[in-house]
Amino acid sequence: MRFTPTPAQVELLAELQTAKMPRAVIAARLGVDEAIFKAWMARLGAGRRYVEPVPSHADFLRKYFPEIHHREQAD
DSSP: OOOOOOHHHHHHHHHHHHTTOOHHHHHHHHTSOHHHHHHHHHHHHHHHTOOOOOOOHHHHHHHHOHHHHHHHHHO
């Protein structure tokens, strides 16, 4: 069974995690099995280490000043 929290559950989850409540208490308050909640948290953990790549200078210019890039291509 997958856990998909409602907006109210997400707010409650944020409050309980801010209060540093144990995982078992959080799962009980959300009304889900602790194993299901643990698996859901593990799926979230996969995205925590993602870092947005820094664009190169050329990519930045192409994105924010397309008319300059277009002009250089025409020359």
